[in-house]
Amino acid sequence: MFNFTPEERKVTLFLLGLALCGIVLSNLVKVNCRMAGVVYPQIQLARLNLNKVSLTELIKTKCVPVKLAERIIEYRNSHKEFGSLEELKEVKGIGDQRYEKLKELFFIE
Amino acid sequence: MKRPLVILTVFYCLGIILAGWIRINFWIITAMASAVFTAATLWGRKNGVFLALVLFLALLIGCLNLRNSWVLSKCHIRKFVAYQDNSLYWMDGFIASQPEFKNNHLWFILRARQIQAEKLRYKCCGEVLVKMDFEQELNYGDNLTLMGNLGRPPGFGPSQGYRDFLARQGIYLIMPIQDYRQIIRQDKFSGVGLIRGCLWLCSYLEQVISRYLPALPASILSAMVLGQKRGIPWLVNNSMVKSGTVHILVVSGFNVGIVAFMVNLLLKILRFPRKARIILIAICLLIYCAITGATNPVIRATVMGLVFLAAHLLKREPDIYNSLVSAALFILVPNPRQLFDIGFQLSFISVLAIVYFYPKLKALARLEACRIKILKFIIEGCLVSFSAWMGTLVIIALNFRIISLVTVLANILIVPLATLITLCGFTLVLSGLIYPGLANLFSFPTAALITLLLNINAVLIKLPLAYIYF
Numbered sequence: 087m088f089n090f091t092p093e094e095r096k097v098t099l100f101l102l103g104l105a106l107c108g109i110v111l112s113n114l115v116k117v118n119c120r121m122a123g124v125v126y127p128q129i130q131l132a133r134l135n136l137n138k139v140s141l142t143e144l145i146k147t148k149c150v151p152v153k154l155a156e157r158i159i160e161y162r163n164s165h166k167e168f169g170s171l172e173e174l175k176e177v178k179g180i181g182d183q184r185y186e187k188l189k190e191l192f193f194i195e
Numbered sequence: 196m197k198r199p200l201v202i203l204t205v206f207y208c209l210g211i212i213l214a215g216w217i218r219i220n221f222w223i224i225t226a227m228a229s230a231v232f233t234a235a236t237l238w239g240r241k242n243g244v245f246l247a248l249v250l251f252l253a254l255l256i257g258c259l260n261l262r263n264s265w266v267l268s269k270c271h272i273r274k275f276v277a278y279q280d281n282s283l284y285w286m287d288g289f290i291a292s293q294p295e296f297k298n299n300h301l302w303f304i305l306r307a308r309q310i311q312a313e314k315l316r317y318k319c320c321g322e323v324l325v326k327m328d329f330e331q332e333l334n335y336g337d338n339l340t341l342m343g344n345l346g347r348p349p350g351f352g353p354s355q356g357y358r359d360f361l362a363r364q365g366i367y368l369i370m371p372i373q374d375y376r377q378i379i380r381q382d383k384f385s386g387v388g389l390i391r392g393c394l395w396l397c398s399y400l401e402q403v404i405s406r407y408l409p410a411l412p413a414s415i416l417s418a419m420v421l422g423q424k425r426g427i428p429w430l431v432n433n434s435m436v437k438s439g440t441v442h443i444l445v446v447s448g449f450n451v452g453i454v455a456f457m458v459n460l461l462l463k464i465l466r467f468p469r470k471a472r473i474i475l476i477a478i479c480l481l482i483y484c485a486i487t488g489a490t491n492p493v494i495r496a497t498v499m500g501l502v503f504l505a506a507h508l509l510k511r512e513p514d515i516y517n518s519l520v521s522a523a524l525f526i527l528v529p530n531p532r533q534l535f536d537i538g539f540q541l542s543f544i545s546v547l548a549i550v551y552f553y554p555k556l557k558a559l560a561r562l563e564a565c566r567i568k569i570l571k572f573i574i575e576g577c578l579v580s581f582s583a584w585m586g587t588l589v590i591i592a593l594n595f596r597i598i599s600l601v602t603v604l605a606n607i608l609i610v611p612l613a614t615l616i617t618l619c620g621f622t623l624v625l626s627g628l629i630y631p632g633l634a635n636l637f638s639f640p641t642a643a644l645i646t647l648l649l650n651i652n653a654v655l656i657k658l659p660l661a662y663i664y665f
Binding site for chain 2: 091093094097100101104105107108109111112115124125126127128129131132133134147148149183186187190191
């Protein structure tokens with residue numbers, strides 16, 4: 087009845103497999119909200135938690151100069167924690183332009 | 196000689212490198228090249244002498260081409276602008292690239308046609324980088340009149356890397372635009388209609404991807420399938436540089452292969468004859484190249500694909516070395532300065548290293564004797580990654596000051612995943628265009644695979660001695 091070439095067989099299997107995975111994952115996400123964390127990437131993979139990142143980690147990422155990293159951590163320690171990303175502007179050395187770059191790098195939980 | 200084109204290209208490249216190091220007058224090289232050409236014509240019967248002269252001529256032509264590329268035409272816009280100049284300029288032209296919003300600025304390249312300074316108007320040519328402080332809907336081909344200062348682009352660091360990078364693209368000036376009043380948009384449209392269509396298609400496909408995936412997986416898939424890297428967070432890009440897997444975020448030969456495979460399959464089902472299939476695949480590859488921005492790796496992969504298709508059309512045995520140097524010549528003849536571009540170097544050297552080292556390593560490991568298919572597949576993956584790593588190690592170490600020790604392990608784990616993601620990505624985009632309900636279903640495994648890839652990468656770079664900065 088069917089006369090598939092080997093390539094067509096592979097494509098058909100791939101599409102069916104993908105659809106099967108899609109149905110299973112869709113169901114798991116609906117049933118268990120924790121599964122969303124498995125299917126979709128967590129924000130921690132793309133941004134640093136401003137209230138938890140250590141000085142060593144901040145320096146290691148090479149995203150900010152060492153002195154500025156020290157000032158950010160110093161500010162956080164003296165104010166317990168950052169209430170919002172906007173507070174970064176209060177750290178000496180962070181103007182509007184640098185803030186625009188830094189806000190893409192951090193998140194606050 | 197088995198591959199004359201390869202040897203000629205090597206000497207042509209050596210000539211470019213030589214001209215980059217040693218400053219010799221253009222006319223002295225021309226005189227030498229003319230003398231060598233005459234000698235080759237006169238003593239062409241002796242095979243050895245002829246070969247030596249031809250190779251030397253290829254070297255001199257490489258030198259000449261690079262020297263010539265440094266000379267700007269008289270009407271080039273840079274000739275009308277003095278550096279450290281604060282005067283106002285009016286500039287007419289059209290947008291020659293897709294405007295990109297990055298770091299809170301809108302960036303695009305304007306191909307200038309007319310420049311006006313202090314009531315004097317001149318016709319001009321050349322390109323200018325425009326940096327706008329506000330967002331405005333602009334597209335490739337829009338005609339604009341801009342008013343502002345023209346200056347040198349910033350260098351960034353002692354090596355002046357960014358300025359050199361722009362100079363290699365033929366851009367020597369930057370115009371900052373801070374106010375709406377500095378820009379006048381005209382109704383007419385310039386530029387190539389086909390490129391405009393391809394760029395529109397690219398942004399439409401990006402919208403399709405972001406319709407079905409959250410921002411982070413969408414940005415990664417856009418980079419892998421469409422070559423659009425602007426949405427990738429800095430931290431993700433940096434962590435992939437550390438693990439030596441950043442190459443998966445660019446469109447490469449694999450993507451071109453998938454496009455060719457998909458088009459071929461579709462045309463086979465529609466019962467197209469062989470020749471028509473090959474021609475249509477070639478057209479689709481060219482369109483895909485334009486959609487993805489025609490960067491060096493895509494041009495390399497497309498030209499190599501076209502050479503392979505031509506070989507099939509003419510029923511000749513395709514040769515990977517010849518196709519690789521054809522791609523190199525395709526890029527280096529119009530713009531020899533691309534030889535100094537890191538993207539060009541990494542793209543070609545990694546392919547060359549895989550082509551050269553992989554068969555030797557495979558023979559050394561006696562893989563043919565291995566009967567367990569999965570083990571064989573894993574070892575083959577290791578050897579391909581190891582070959583590419585050996586080839587690119589020095590360039591990466593010199594340019595990025597990083598040695599990634601985890602790269603072979605990372606590539607073994609991440610490359611098969613990236614392959615699967617790319618396949619899922621193409622399926623998602625196509626189904627999103629044809630049947631959105633199905634695309635929604637396909638988006639779940641695609642997102643899950645991207646999440647897995649990011650998690651593996653994050654774990655790998657946390658291993659001790661995963662990478663060393665020096």
